[in-house]
Amino acid sequence: MRGVMKILFAASEMTPYAKTGGLGDVVGALAGELSRRGHEVTCCVPFYRCARESAGRAKRIGVRLRIPLGSFTVSGEVVELKQRDGVRVWFVRCDEFFDRAELYYDGVRDYADNAERFLFFSKAVVELMGAGGAGAEVVHCHDWQTAFVPVAMRQGAARGGAGFGVKTVLTIHNLAYQGIFPAEDFALTNLGGEMFAPAAALEFYGWMNLLKGGIVFADTITTVSRRYAEEMLTAAEGCGLEPVLATRAEDLHGIVNGVDYGRWNPATDRHLRQRYGVEELAGKGVCREDLVRRVGLVNRLDSARISETQLVAGFVSRLTEQKGVEVLAGAMEGLVGLGVRVVVLGRGERKYEEVLTNVAARFPGRVVVKIGHDEPLAHQIQGGADLLLMPSRFEPCGLTQLYALKYGTIPVVHATGGLDDTIRQYNPRSGAGTGFKFASYTSAALVAAVHQAILLHKQPKKWQKLMRHAMACDFSWQASAKEYETLYAAP
Secondary structure, X not given: OOXXXXXXXXXXXXXXXXXXXXXXXXXHHHHHHHHHOOOEEEEEEEOOHHHHHHOOOOEEEEEEEEEEEOOEEEEEEEEEEEOOOOOEEEEEEOHHHHOOOOOOEOOOOEOOOHHHHHHHHHHHHHHHHHHOOOOOOXXXXXXXXXXXXXXXXXXXXXXXXXXXXXXXXXXEOOOOOOOEEOHHHHHXXXXXXXXXXXXXXXXXXXXXXXXHHHHHHOOEEEEOOHHHHHHOOOOOOOOOOHHHHHHOHHHEEEOOOOEOOOOOOOOOOOOOOOOOEOOEOHHHHHHHHHHHHHHOOOOOOOOOOOOOOOOEEEEEOOEOHHHOHHHHHHHHHHHHHOOOEEEEEEOEOHHHHHHHHHHHHHOOOOEEXXXXXXXXXXXXXXXXXXXXXXOOOOOOOOOHHHHHHHOOOEEEEEOOHHHHHHOOEOOOOOOOOOEEEEOOOOHHHHHHHHHHHHHXXXXXXXXXXXXXXXXXXXXXXXXXXXXXXXXXXOO
């Protein structure tokens, strides 16, 4: 095993500067863990409006960028922030592309110039390999937004790009998002036409596919759970790229995401009404009552507090088809009929926001839907809910269920991808397990799994034993970081 390495991360999100989901958390936490392990880590991230607001100490470092996009040249600059954990963050600033209210879409549809925005960013990363003095030995790219980096490094398309000998790693956090654009956008790459010939690296049924290019040219490919690494090689979950991935199967590795327990730990969480831990669970009840009052999970026909025998279930997620919103919405009547109260937090596609808002209107005081991103409330749901619902149609890894385990909030999950990898089905005979899983992707199956949880909840000693098993799980980043170190150092 080699010693200190110089590692450059390229990502479109990084907590706490820019986040729409788990990608930002993974990038921020993994970079920090690698830095704590002694490596020199630099993260390249777009300087979005939200990043400017949250990174007030960032300073210009005198690095100017002039990036070719087809027949045009777009200017930018780099501002730098050095974090307390030792990670250096390079923000690529181009207000034309990144000074916007949202990261990828305008609230209804994707930004029309996303190909230009993220080709500019990827080319800037490659240029910074030389001009910025990174001296990186490994470039770790994340998702389609930076998948062009391995392509550009191999092809020498970006001016001043780093030389050969720098290892490229591409992590696919979600294969469903591939960066697919019309053929005419290929000109923005400034590559030769052979790269867009039929079945070439960037061509995909007449469209340009940036993720495909990254899969072809990256030295190593990872994804975020072992089960998902297997699923993405199948026609059912390969999203059309399974033949391409099959050619790289020996270079494809599944590494489960970790959790930043510095941010997600009920014993230290500043967002909770009362902190608690595996040896002292009383604070969980205080957090539950606080959550119920805070979000209004009562109505005027109820008493001031709901019964301790009634379960409170949380759902914290982006509101997309992948996350099982329709399954959740279809299950609400059954859940309410079982006496379960449900709180939903998230934002996403407008149609799913409306579906859930309409469901909440049908069940006042029993179903509450909060549209938006609210970090304190996300922590309060984890601390105060009894169950976490994750009926995802597919889930590469998932982080929310890992947070829930630490908070003693029992996950009820669809047995797919990382959810199946990380949650062990409760066994009523042995008492082993950490949650409840259902195999059929239906509302009825979700309700049936919750009913199993209700039956166990009526036996307090067994329920607390389950909570303690869940809270004792260790999904810290140390083990995952070791696996990445091994891949980085491999020849």
